Amino acid sequence: MDASQRPQLEKQKADINYILKEAPREQHFITGAQAMAEAVKRANVDMAIAYPITPQSEVMHLVGDIYAQGHIKEYYRAEEELGTMSAIAGAARAGVRLFTATSGPGLLRGLEAIVSWSGHRVPAVLGILTRVVNAPLSIQPDNIEMAYMMHCGAVMLHAENQQDTFDYTLAAFAITEKVDVYIPVAVATEGFFVTHAKGYVNMTSDDLCLNDFDPVAAPVPAMDNETPPARIQRDAPVQKSNFMSYLIHSVWQQEIWDSNQRAMKYIYEYLGGPIEVQNPEADVFVLGSGCAAAQCREAHRYAQEDGLSVGFVKVKAIRPFPTQEIRDALKNAKAVIVPEHNIIGWLCKEVKAAIPNGGIVVEGPRVYGGMTLPVELIMKEIHTALGLEYDLKL
Amino acid sequence: MAEQKKKERYNIRISGLGGQGVVTTAHILGSTMDNAGKYASLVPFFGSEKRMAPVEAYVRASSEPIYEVGEVVYPDIIMIYHSQVVTHGKSYTMPFYTGLKPNSLIIINTDFDVLNEDDIKVLEDLNATVVQFDATKLALDIAGTELATNMAMMGMLLGLTKLVTTENIEAAVKERFLGTSFVSSGGTAMLDSAIEKKFKKKEELLAKNMEVINKTFEMADQVDISGSELIVRFDV
Numbered sequence: 273m274d275a276s277q278r279p280q281l282e283k284q285k286a287d288i289n290y291i292l293k294e295a296p297r298e299q300h301f302i303t304g305a306q307a308m309a310e311a312v313k314r315a316n317v318d319m320a321i322a323y324p325i326t327p328q329s330e331v332m333h334l335v336g337d338i339y340a341q342g343h344i345k346e347y348y349r350a351e352e353e354l355g356t357m358s359a360i361a362g363a364a365r366a367g368v369r370l371f372t373a374t375s376g377p378g379l380l381r382g383l384e385a386i387v388s389w390s391g392h393r394v395p396a397v398l399g400i401l402t403r404v405v406n407a408p409l410s411i412q413p414d415n416i417e418m419a420y421m422m423h424c425g426a427v428m429l430h431a432e433n434q435q436d437t438f439d440y441t442l443a444a445f446a447i448t449e450k451v452d453v454y455i456p457v458a459v460a461t462e463g464f465f466v467t468h469a470k471g472y473v474n475m476t477s478d479d480l481c482l483n484d485f486d487p488v489a490a491p492v493p494a495m496d497n498e499t500p501p502a503r504i505q506r507d508a509p510v511q512k513s514n515f516m517s518y519l520i521h522s523v524w525q526q527e528i529w530d531s532n533q534r535a536m537k538y539i540y541e542y543l544g545g546p547i548e549v550q551n552p553e554a555d556v557f558v559l560g561s562g563c564a565a566a567q568c569r570e571a572h573r574y575a576q577e578d579g580l581s582v583g584f585v586k587v588k589a590i591r592p593f594p595t596q597e598i599r600d601a602l603k604n605a606k607a608v609i610v611p612e613h614n615i616i617g618w619l620c621k622e623v624k625a626a627i628p629n630g631g632i633v634v635e636g637p638r639v640y641g642g643m644t645l646p647v648e649l650i651m652k653e654i655h656t657a658l659g660l661e662y663d664l665k666l
Numbered sequence: 667m668a669e670q671k672k673k674e675r676y677n678i679r680i681s682g683l684g685g686q687g688v689v690t691t692a693h694i695l696g697s698t699m700d701n702a703g704k705y706a707s708l709v710p711f712f713g714s715e716k717r718m719a720p721v722e723a724y725v726r727a728s729s730e731p732i733y734e735v736g737e738v739v740y741p742d743i744i745m746i747y748h749s750q751v752v753t754h755g756k757s758y759t760m761p762f763y764t765g766l767k768p769n770s771l772i773i774i775n776t777d778f779d780v781l782n783e784d785d786i787k788v789l790e791d792l793n794a795t796v797v798q799f800d801a802t803k804l805a806l807d808i809a810g811t812e813l814a815t816n817m818a819m820m821g822m823l824l825g826l827t828k829l830v831t832t833e834n835i836e837a838a839v840k841e842r843f844l845g846t847s848f849v850s851s852g853g854t855a856m857l858d859s860a861i862e863k864k865f866k867k868k869e870e871l872l873a874k875n876m877e878v879i880n881k882t883f884e885m886a887d888q889v890d891i892s893g894s895e896l897i898v899r900f901d902v
Contacts, residue, residue: 301696301697301700301706432733433733433735462735464709464710465709465735465736466735468709468710469707469708469709469710469735470693470696470706470707470708471707472705563735563736566733566734566735567733567734567735567736569733570732570733570734573733644736644737644738644739645736646736646739646740647734648739648740
């Protein structure tokens with residue numbers, strides 16, 4: 273289908289602050305995949321490119337549908353993930369708003385290109401619908417791939433549920449395009465547990481969309497493809513000397529991580545901060561991100577009903593990591609339980625490193641291979657931390 | 667956890683075979699709760715999706731917001747759509763009632779007694795109630811197709827728990843089969859199209875589904891499952 277055959281939509285364009293904070297919303301009972309696609313619909317995306325992999329495929333299938341409905345200007349399926357992620361980088365040179373998504377093994381296959389996005393200042397939004405990576409084959413959620421993503425410079429948000437998936441994806445477009453950030457923003461959430469599960473999402477009208485992308489407001493201007501020769505990289509480091517090449521590269525890496533830090537003020541502006549804290553005076557805290565945060569939230573509710581001194585911390589931003597915020601939230605904690613959906617416990621390691629008394633961190637419970645994390649396992653850890661018995665029959 | 671929480675909150679595990687409408691039930695149950703102004707979250711288990719392969723879906727239904735995600739490991743209610751889930755171990759847990767909480771409910775679609783002595787002992791210790799009836803025969807008798815088995819199962823669940831009204835259910839069934847917002851997998855879309863051909867009109871399909879559900883409500887009204895024997899049998 274070429275562009276002329278698609279409907280031409282009349283939409284009201286608005287600032288992200290209006291869309292996220294003021295525009296009227298209506299509640300829908302939809303899957304996480306639908307929520308992400310609906311956010312893409314409202315983000316006035318110019319171009320989406322993807323290669324299908326379960327459980328991401330439902331998101332990009334739906335993005336294909338909204339392309340056909342006229343909400344996106346260009347969309348195609350690439351040859352595989354490295355091609356997808358390279359094409360996203362290439363499309364960024366043309367100065368357009370970009371979206372793609374992938375899962376587990378697909379993310380790893382595209383990772384070489386993805387890690388170059390930050391250095392190339394690619395303002396793309398990447399959906400990560402998490403999935404098991406290792407053999408034997410499983411398609412279930414396990415957020416181990418996020419550990420591989422954490423060191424490439426991208427801003428990373430971790431959505432707890434369908435509502436977060438919608439809001440974070442929209443906010444991601446605004447954050448990635450800030451001139452003082454201008455590095456990719458990844459929005460991760462667990463495959464199936466969110467993508468294929470229905471939940472409540474308050475959404476703005478789809479007649480309303482984000483203002484057009486402004487490629488001029490960029491630290492790296494888009495290529496002028498009309499006036500040859502178009503130059504991809506000005507003053508390419510390798511064309512100086514070896515020494516200059518190393519120097520420029522090291523300075524650039526510092527700049528990328530500074531850009532990452534500069535995203536924090538926008539995380540405050542659009543997401544109300546990188547963490548959420550409930551019951552800050554508690555003795556024992558449950559701390560989680562993504563779906564583990566959902567399980568922690570439920571455990572926190574049960575603990576409140578049982579009159580236990582338990583607090584809850586949800587980590588929304590994985591990069592930039594909210595070190596100071598977590599340190600402040602846990603300053604009086606006697607124990608911190610960090611449930612996770614991966615075997616290595618990447619969040620637990622970060623939390624341990626962030627606080628001066630890392631020994632109070634309880635490692636787990638952890639589930640992996642796509643297993644469910646029952647709230648009962650968190651309750652057992654809470655009771656243990658408080659020196660109480662908990663009868664968990666298996 | 668405290669007993670009063672259990673009354674407001676049902677964690678439901680639905681086990682069946684591919685093609686029986688397990689995932690469809692979960693979607694309709696979720697919408698039913700939504701229509702009733704209550705809360706639900708639902709998630710299917712994804713594995714080897716094909717006809718006759720084990721399929722599970724999970725629904726959490728509550729009068730309060732639900733945060734929890736993922737498969738239901740500790741269910742209050744288990745629905746078994748095919749006797750092979752029990753007899754051939756076609757469940758993602760072995761035995762099929764693993765994780766069942768005390769005082770819980772199991773609904774089984776079967777025309778014979780599927781539980782062995784060991785099962786009965788465990789379930790008696792848990793003070794469970796097992797409701798057995800031939801949902802497939804009921805579906806065939808009333809709707810003329812075994813594809814309405816899931817409606818009979820869902821009707822029995824809602825009839826026994828009285829979570830919602832028939833109006834709430836009707837709106838949800840209508841949304842699933844006549845609405846535009848449902849995203850189905852390839853296999854489900856094929857079954858939908860097969861069943862649409864069978865019923866010339868979708869409205870007719872809806873009416874037949876509701877007849878099945880109303881019948882199960884009548885059946886459920888006949889018994890009080892609290893304080894009953896372990897196994898309650900309904901003749902179809």
